[in-house]
Amino acid sequence: MSERTSTSNEQRYRRRTDGEATEPPGETTAATEREPPTDAEAAETTSTEPTDSTGDDEPADTAVGARPTGAQATVAALEAAGVEHVFGVQGGAIMPVYDALYDADPYHVTMAHEQGAAHAADAYGQVTGRPGVCMATSGPGATNLVTGIADANMDSDPMVALTGQVPTEFVGNDAFQETDTVGVTRPITKTNFFAGEADTVGATVGEALAIAASGRPGPTLVDLPKDVTTGETTRRPQPADEPVTEDPPAADEESVARAARALAEADRPLILSGGGVTKGDASAELRAFATEFGIPVTTTMPGIGTFPEDEDLSLSWAGMHGTGYANMAISHTDCLLAVGTRFDDRLTGGIETFAPDAEVVHVDIDPAEISKNVHADYPLVGDAGTVLDQLDAALPDAFETAGRSPDDYEEWRQSCTDWKAEYPLTYATPDDEPLKPQFVVEATDELTPDDTLVTTGVGQHQMWAAQFWTYTEPRTYISSHGLGTMGYGLPAAIGAKVAAPDRDVVCFDGDGSFLMTLQELAVAVRENLDITVVVLNNEAIGMVRQWQDAFFEGRRMASEYPWVPDFASLAEAFGAKGFTLSEYDDTADTLRAAIEYDGPSVVDAHVDPAENVYPMVPSGGDNCQFALSEDQL
Amino acid sequence: MSQQGSPERPNTAPRATGQHPEQRDRPAGRRSSQGIRIDPQAEATHEPRRTTISALVRHEPGVLAEVSGLVSRRQFNIESLTVGSTTNPETARITLVIDEPEPGVRQVERQLAKLRPVISVGELDDDEVRRELVVLKVHGDRPGDVRAVTEMYDGTTLDAGPRTITVEITGDEQTIDDAIDAFAQFGIRELARTGHTALARGATWTTPDEQERYEKQRGSEGAQ
Ligand SMILES: Cc1ncc(C[n+]2csc(CCOP(=O)(O)OP(=O)(O)O)c2C)c(N)n1
Numbered sequence: 001m002s003e004r005t006s007t008s009n010e011q012r013y014r015r016r017t018d019g020e021a022t023e024p025p026g027e028t029t030a031a032t033e034r035e036p037p038t039d040a041e042a043a044e045t046t047s048t049e050p051t052d053s054t055g056d057d058e059p060a061d062t063a064v065g066a067r068p069t070g071a072q073a074t075v076a077a078l079e080a081a082g083v084e085h086v087f088g089v090q091g092g093a094i095m096p097v098y099d100a101l102y103d104a105d106p107y108h109v110t111m112a113h114e115q116g117a118a119h120a121a122d123a124y125g126q127v128t129g130r131p132g133v134c135m136a137t138s139g140p141g142a143t144n145l146v147t148g149i150a151d152a153n154m155d156s157d158p159m160v161a162l163t164g165q166v167p168t169e170f171v172g173n174d175a176f177q178e179t180d181t182v183g184v185t186r187p188i189t190k191t192n193f194f195a196g197e198a199d200t201v202g203a204t205v206g207e208a209l210a211i212a213a214s215g216r217p218g219p220t221l222v223d224l225p226k227d228v229t230t231g232e233t234t235r236r237p238q239p240a241d242e243p244v245t246e247d248p249p250a251a252d253e254e255s256v257a258r259a260a261r262a263l264a265e266a267d268r269p270l271i272l273s274g275g276g277v278t279k280g281d282a283s284a285e286l287r288a289f290a291t292e293f294g295i296p297v298t299t300t301m302p303g304i305g306t307f308p309e310d311e312d313l314s315l316s317w318a319g320m321h322g323t324g325y326a327n328m329a330i331s332h333t334d335c336l337l338a339v340g341t342r343f344d345d346r347l348t349g350g351i352e353t354f355a356p357d358a359e360v361v362h363v364d365i366d367p368a369e370i371s372k373n374v375h376a377d378y379p380l381v382g383d384a385g386t387v388l389d390q391l392d393a394a395l396p397d398a399f400e401t402a403g404r405s406p407d408d409y410e411e412w413r414q415s416c417t418d419w420k421a422e423y424p425l426t427y428a429t430p431d432d433e434p435l436k437p438q439f440v441v442e443a444t445d446e447l448t449p450d451d452t453l454v455t456t457g458v459g460q461h462q463m464w465a466a467q468f469w470t471y472t473e474p475r476t477y478i479s480s481h482g483l484g485t486m487g488y489g490l491p492a493a494i495g496a497k498v499a500a501p502d503r504d505v506v507c508f509d510g511d512g513s514f515l516m517t518l519q520e521l522a523v524a525v526r527e528n529l530d531i532t533v534v535v536l537n538n539e540a541i542g543m544v545r546q547w548q549d550a551f552f553e554g555r556r557m558a559s560e561y562p563w564v565p566d567f568a569s570l571a572e573a574f575g576a577k578g579f580t581l582s583e584y585d586d587t588a589d590t591l592r593a594a595i596e597y598d599g600p601s602v603v604d605a606h607v608d609p610a611e612n613v614y615p616m617v618p619s620g621g622d623n624c625q626f627a628l629s630e631d632q633l
Numbered sequence: 634m635s636q637q638g639s640p641e642r643p644n645t646a647p648r649a650t651g652q653h654p655e656q657r658d659r660p661a662g663r664r665s666s667q668g669i670r671i672d673p674q675a676e677a678t679h680e681p682r683r684t685t686i687s688a689l690v691r692h693e694p695g696v697l698a699e700v701s702g703l704v705s706r707r708q709f710n711i712e713s714l715t716v717g718s719t720t721n722p723e724t725a726r727i728t729l730v731i732d733e734p735e736p737g738v739r740q741v742e743r744q745l746a747k748l749r750p751v752i753s754v755g756e757l758d759d760d761e762v763r764r765e766l767v768v769l770k771v772h773g774d775r776p777g778d779v780r781a782v783t784e785m786y787d788g789t790t791l792d793a794g795p796r797t798i799t800v801e802i803t804g805d806e807q808t809i810d811d812a813i814d815a816f817a818q819f820g821i822r823e824l825a826r827t828g829h830t831a832l833a834r835g836a837t838w839t840t841p842d843e844q845e846r847y848e849k850q851r852g853s854e855g856a857q
Contacts, residue, residue: 332658375667
């Protein structure tokens with residue numbers, strides 16, 4: 001990737017239209033730079049005029065000497081904010097912006113589908129903490145982004161979507177490829193903008209980038225009517241206003257002191273580390289705080305990796321399919337220090353039985369999260385790391401006043417340790433086949449470095465990837481948490497690899513999830529991205545099948561997929577490397593070969609279709625009453 | 634991950650260890666459906682209450698859609714929502730009357746405050762000045778009686794003809810309700826109510842940032 005990033009879009013596309021011969025994708029080109037599309041494709045894109053009923057589809061005049069356009073101001077704003085990569089798909093209304101990208105810095109990754117662009121940008125944002133940028137044309141391009149934008153919104157991932165729009169004078173007339181994109185995305189963006197003028201569009205894009213990353217991050221969108229992007233501006237495209245860098249907000253000192261007193265007086269304190277600790281880069285502060293005072297830590301799914309799962313104090317993650325010991329601790333704590341979490345129902349189960357004995361100290365940068373789902377006895381509004389440092393400073397005094405010390409937590413720590421022994425994460429391994437999906441996850445973990453990025457689809461495989469991989473670093477479990485979007489895994493792997501070209505990227509996918517976005521393999525091949533997709537293929541949308549068995553008397557309506565394609569040969573057809581795995585004894589070798597392959601590879605792992613995800617707190621249930629098998633539900 | 638190397642196939646392990654869910658220790662406490670810990674000594678009940686929230690917003694397209702979309706998707710219970718301009722052409726005031734239990738009132742305020750066009754949000758206290766206006770059109774066959782009722786409610790006749798009489802009444806909600814009841818005897822053909830609009834009483838500012846904005850605006854006007 002580092003090589004690729006140094007190639008400007010202009011170089012890539014100019015060579016391509018010149019018709020320079022290209023090598024076919026394959027192993028031989030793995031180390032060299034590969035030319036993206038074939039000549040045939042190039043010919044097609046240059047000869048076919050996209051239809052555009054507005055009659056305003058002339059390419060923007062960007063000749064030297066011409067006045068800068070709104071599109072150039074848009075791209076200048078991206079450059080000014082240091083945007084290095086953009087994911088998108090071309091189309092009529094967004095063409096002027098693409099044209100302005102032609103000789104600009106950001107490297108554009110052409111995706112197969114706009115949903116893929118949005119997920120790739122989302123994952124890019126999750127990995128880097130900087131907004132991932134995606135682009136699409138008006139109408140269907142914009143609506144195809146919607147799932148990915150909603151996903152980013154639920155997970156507070158920094159992202160900016162730029163959408164083309166029909167020219168302003170056509171807006172509201174049901175013009176060709178017109179959708180009220182601002183209206184459609186209003187409830188699923190942090191904020192969105194309809195760019196009204198060429199003179200201000202650059203500033204608007206700059207603002208959208210700044211808002212996406214500030215405070216509690218989230219997706220923003222700028223809808224770009226074609227007359228605005230082609231329109232001349234007398235103003236030179238100004239670099240976007242530098243967002244005012246303020247010190248991360250601290251919580252009110254008196255409230256901190258009160259919260260510290262509550263912690264010092266508690267017998268059974270527990271830290272719940274959420275996605276806000278990931279977003280706020282507060283993992284170091286969390287580790288220091290928990291270790292100094294010996295407070296056990298559990299995480300939410302978006303908080304995975306904020307506290308190393310191999311530490312004694314770690315209880316891994318809590319919630320519906322979280323560990324039994326984390327859920328026991330949630331139920332029994334008398335003081336819950338919840339940092340950067342919105343108390344999602346998959347975490348809390350029934351609210352009536354959630355940490356019912358606990359005083360809640362809730363740290364969040366978004367005041368609207370305070371007492372939204374769970375009442376906060378001690379609300380601390382501020383940045384996660386800053387507030388943890390404040391608590392760290394306040395706690396010694398609080399202990400002294402209370403005449404207590406962290407040693408008083410010892411009995412509680414012992415209970416947590418006992419629960420770990422009593423309810424370990426485990427699975428039965430039969431003497432012969434079938435292969436267990438959990439084993440495939442563990443084996444992949446062992447074969448890859450600590451900082452490997454794991455992406456997932458949604459379903460059972462997502463839970464196994466969270467349960468049986470030991471996460472020690474934040475921003476390594478890249479998933480669709482809040483929206484639960486099947487198909488997230490592969491495009492997310494692409495975004496993650498583009499964001500971190502030097503790190504290993506593994507996507508655990510389900511057969512159902514993979515079938516939703518696998519066309520993005522074409523992109524991974526074209527961009528020569530060294531990612532490994534491990535399909536935990538149970539020939540079913542397994543999570544649904546599991547629920548049908550448990551709650552619908554085993555009536556497996558529309559959940560079994562006995563017709564799944566042969567993913568290994570499908571991968572080969574895309575130009576990726578395909579592997580099939582079905583035996584225990586081949587697991588390590590097959591996975592190693594796939595991981596070592598320099599380019600995209602797909603392992604079709606035929607796993608036990610009967611395997612289920614446990615522990616499980618049924619919807620609305622009591623955390624400590626997690627079931628360990630179907631008959632306990 | 635642990636160390637790199639060959640993954641060992643795990644030993645056959647029984648899956649369900651530990652206690653059956655029913656047998657596990659469970660805490661005695663509970664929370665209410667609002668996530669508030671129930672103190673058995675003084676069980677706190679959080680009944681919905683009616684209150685007025687005022688928001689100073691940027692006067693720009695989409696702001697009403699943004700506010701009403703928020704209210705509907707978060708299922709806030711609202712009685713009325715009105716928008717109107719202010720002395721500053723760049724701002725408008727949105728007045729919401731809501732019926733929510735305590736945590737819900739705070740949620741409405743905080744979620745509103747997150748919307749980009751919203752400048753400042755405040756809840757009005759009990760002695761706010763709050764008014765509503767109704768325009769109603771009754772049959773015109775008893776003009777004298779209609780006039781009497783209109784005067785009783787300090788109303789204004791906006792239009793009178795042989796077939797219909799249209800009047801305007803302004804007042805608090807109770808007054809409007811009573812007036813409508815009183816006019817019902819004439820047969821109300823059509824009616825339009827504006828919903829509530831309100832300001833804080835006396836020298837109190839309606840939303841937190843208003844004083845500062847007011848002084849800034851006055852300062853800049855004075856400079857011209
Ligand atoms: C886009 C989308 N459609 C439907 C669902 C509902 N759903 C949740 S999990 C699941 C099963 C996923 O199947 P698969 O990807 O094969 O994973 P498995 O559970 O078998 O590991 C389904 C259908 C969803 N989460 N997302």
